[in-house]
Amino acid sequence: MLRAHEANLRLMAADRVLEHLGLRTRLFAAPGWLVSPGVRTALPANGFRLLADLHGITDLVRLTTVRARVLGIGEGFLAEPWWCRMVVMSAERIARRGGVVRIAVAARHLRKSGPLQAMLDAVDLAMLQGCTPMVYRWRADAAVLDAA
Known part of the structure; x- marks a missing residue:
């Protein structure tokens, strides 16, 4: 610390x-x-x-x-198949409830089919629930904005 x-x-x-x-x-x-x-x-x-x-x-x-907690794979998060399924299901549930979905993945894990598919599925399901992809940004004229 x-x-x-x-x-x-x-x-x-x-x-x-x-x-x-x-x-x-x-x-x-x-x-x-x-x-x-x-x-x-x-x-x-x-x-x-x-x-x-x-x-x-x-x-x-x-x-x-x-x-809005981070749903991640690798770099401090697990990359096991059960964890990848949890990331996908959590992203869909958070989006369905109108929350902010934040996903993160260590680039080296994208070489593996499981984590790659989990990230794609998490994004697809969140977007099906109405989420809009965004980047972190601060605006002087608005409160904290959503992130993707």
Whole structure:
């Protein structure tokens, strides 16, 4: 767990590198989707406006959170057949109930037919229930927006 001071130093350094590369962003999604309290404290001070973590999407300017957990395969999540089925069924259930469906997959797992098909099925079923694919974004004129 990073304390606020160390998190601040790391965020400043990473932000400068990304800016130098032309990839600066105001969105923060931590590795493994887990964010320490220190990082959460340091993000607004470094100009970040949106935090995507394991359990939701937080607007750091308005201090509002949309609860929406990540359904994932690989990189901290399982990739077993039963887990892939759970991801598909959960995506469909969340979409049917009008929720925000967030899916994540480690790219190396897309070489395997099971995880690849699970991701495609999760997206298809969510869209059949009326979900619209979106990317994370922060808008000055709106509250936290859905993500896909």
